[in-house]
Each structure stands twice: as structure tokens, then as C-alpha cells.
Amino acid sequence: MDGTGGLGGTGGAPVRFDPLEGIGAVELVEDGFEFTEGPTWREAERQLLFSDIPGNMIFELTPPDAIAVFRPSSDNANGLDSDVDGLLLAAEHGKRRVSRTLSDGTIVDVASAYLGDPLNSPNDIAVRSDGTIYFTDPPYGIDPDTEQVLDFNGVFRVAPDGELTAEWMGAKSTRPNGLVLSPDERILYVSDTTGGLTMAFDVDPDGSLTGERPFVDDVRSPDGMAIDTGGNLFVTTSLGVRVYDPEGNPWGTIEVPDGRVPANCAFGGDDARTLYITAGFAGPLDDADGGALYEVTLVHPGLY
Numbered sequence: 001m002d003g004t005g006g007l008g009g010t011g012g013a014p015v016r017f018d019p020l021e022g023i024g025a026v027e028l029v030e031d032g033f034e035f036t037e038g039p040t041w042r043e044a045e046r047q048l049l050f051s052d053i054p055g056n057m058i059f060e061l062t063p064p065d066a067i068a069v070f071r072p073s074s075d076n077a078n079g080l081d082s083d084v085d086g087l088l089l090a091a092e093h094g095k096r097r098v099s100r101t102l103s104d105g106t107i108v109d110v111a112s113a114y115l116g117d118p119l120n121s122p123n124d125i126a127v128r129s130d131g132t133i134y135f136t137d138p139p140y141g142i143d144p145d146t147e148q149v150l151d152f153n154g155v156f157r158v159a160p161d162g163e164l165t166a167e168w169m170g171a172k173s174t175r176p177n178g179l180v181l182s183p184d185e186r187i188l189y190v191s192d193t194t195g196g197l198t199m200a201f202d203v204d205p206d207g208s209l210t211g212e213r214p215f216v217d218d219v220r221s222p223d224g225m226a227i228d229t230g231g232n233l234f235v236t237t238s239l240g241v242r243v244y245d246p247e248g249n250p251w252g253t254i255e256v257p258d259g260r261v262p263a264n265c266a267f268g269g270d271d272a273r274t275l276y277i278t279a280g281f282a283g284p285l286d287d288a289d290g291g292a293l294y295e296v297t298l299v300h301p302g303l304y
Contacts, residue, residue, distance in 0.1 A: 014246075041304045048276055076092060121137070123176070177192065178235070183230075229301050258290075277293070277294040
């Protein structure tokens with residue numbers, strides 16, 4: 001999700017509205033996966049991509065329900081997004097990197113090490129309209145006791161020239177997870193799953209992050225996020241998709257059926273009014289099954 005949508009990276013103040021007014025029913029698109037994650041809408045292709053982490057694949061959905069394998073052997077990709085040229089970015093647990101898939105299918109590194117040390121296991125990605133890439137790096141894809149080299153779990157920035165900087169260095173007890181930019185790209189929201197909160201950072205003109213503060217600090221296991229044109233934040237939690245206004249006040253919860261817990265969400269469809277939700281049954285990732293993709297139609301559009 002690039003945070004620009006129809007407003008543009010420097011668009012005006014979003015119009016306020018209740019994002020849950022007139023919402024449709026949450027419907028199953030497909031199940032039978034292991035653990036689904038990383039949904040991202042590809043506007044040029046009119047398709048949704050999403051990952052199955054332990055299944056080691058990236059799938060493509062052509063609405064309404066045609067699903068095919070986009071990338072086998074995905075190196076246990078988790079979060080997905082597109083760069084400013086429309087090329088796929090993937091946060092890969094297996095190779096502990098953020099990768100880019102070129103137009104000829106070649107897969108190259110975007111970031112795999114910080115100051116010579118391997119990253120933990122990049123988790124989720126957000127892209128600013130100038131090409132700046134942000135990603136979270138918790139140790140979910142590795143054994144932190146034996147494989148983690150960095151002494152922090154961070155939020156990183158890749159500048160348009162490729163320079164990698166650590167913008168936030170969380171303690172080893174933290175789990176920075178989902179992240180998304182506000183409609184005007186002046187705020188980056190980051191969920192900390194173990195901390196039970198969603199943080200907000202100011203995004204400076206050069207892309208650096210300042211002004212760390214809690215946005216919502218009573219969230220049950222926050223994970224992936226999406227945002228709409230009104231600046232309303234959609235946060236996947238153990239209770240469902242919690243929705244907050246730009247001040248952090250709750251609108252309500254979108255509950256996922258079938259006893260599944262949402263892991264991530266993204267807006268898609270031709271009018272950006274479909275919220276796609278990846279979900280699975282609670283439990284350790286290597287024991288997970290029952291991964292699924294859901295959709296729900298909203299009145300107001302989101303940002304791709």
C-alpha cells in the first residue's frame with residue numbers, strides 16, 4: 001500500500017466520514033491455504049496479490065474469485081507492496097530480505113543487511129510516492145535465540161537512492177509488524193504486536209521518522225493495517241479488524257467469520273471499496289492451517 005491512492009502524496013485534508021456506515025457482509029473468497037498474509041492491490045494488473053508464508057507461495061486473485069500461483073518458491077514471503085514503477089516488493093522470511101521482482105522476473109535484493117549484519121526477517125512494507133520504502137523487521141521468521149544478530153527489532157527506511165537507515169530500534173521484546181502511511185504521507189503508523197499498541201511517527205520531507213508516539217495503546221495483538229481516504233485506520237487484531245478515526249477513536253470492529261483471526265488487510269477493486277482480509281486460525285505459524293482470504297465492501301474508498 002503506497003499511501004497515495006486517489007489523493008496523491010501531497011493531497012489536501014481528507015474528508016471525515018464513518019467508514020463502517022453501510023458496510024456489507026464479510027464474505028469468504030477462498031480458503032485451503034496454510035497462513036495467508038501480505039495482501040496488496042496491483043492497480044495496473046487489476047489483481048490482488050497475497051502470500052501464504054509456510055506454503056511458500058505468492059498467489060494472485062483476479063476478481064471476483066479466480067486465484068492462481070503468482071510466484072512459487074517465494075522464500076516464505078510475508079508483506080507485499082509495489083514500488084513506484086509497479087514492481088513487486090516482498091518481505092521474505094526465508095532469505096531475510098526485502099526483494100524486488102524485475103519486469104523480466106529476476107528477483108534482486110533491496111535490503112538484506114544493516115551495517116554488515118543480516119536483517120532479522122522483514123515483515124511488512126509501505127512505499128511513499130517518491131519511492132522511499134519503509135519496512136518492519138521483527139524476528140518472526142527466525143529463531144531469535146540462535147539466529148538473530150541485530151540487537152534490536154527495527155523499522156527501516158530505504159531512500160530512493162538505495163541507502164538503508166534504521167529509523168526506529170525497538171528492544172528485542174518488541175515486535176514491529178504492520179505499517180501504513182497516512183493519506184498525506186506525513187504520518188507512518190506502525191503496529192507493535194507484543195506491546196499491544198499502534199505507534200505513529202512524523203514523516204519528515206527527507207523521509208526520516210521523528211516524533212514517535214502511541215496512536216492507540218490498547219490493541220489486542222495488532223498486525224497488518226490499511227487506511228482509507230478519510231484517514232481512518234484499519235488494524236487487524238485478535239478481535240477482528242478494528243477501525244479508528246485519525247485521532248485514534250474507535251469506530252468499531254469488522255469481525256471475521258469461521259473462527260479465523262485476521263492477519264492483514266488491504267483495499268482493492270476497481271473503485272478501492274473492497275477491503276480484502278487475510279486470516280487464519282490462531283496458533284504457531286508452523287502449526288497453522290485454515291488460511292483464507294475474505295472480502296467486504298465499503299461505501300467509502302480506501303487507498304491502494
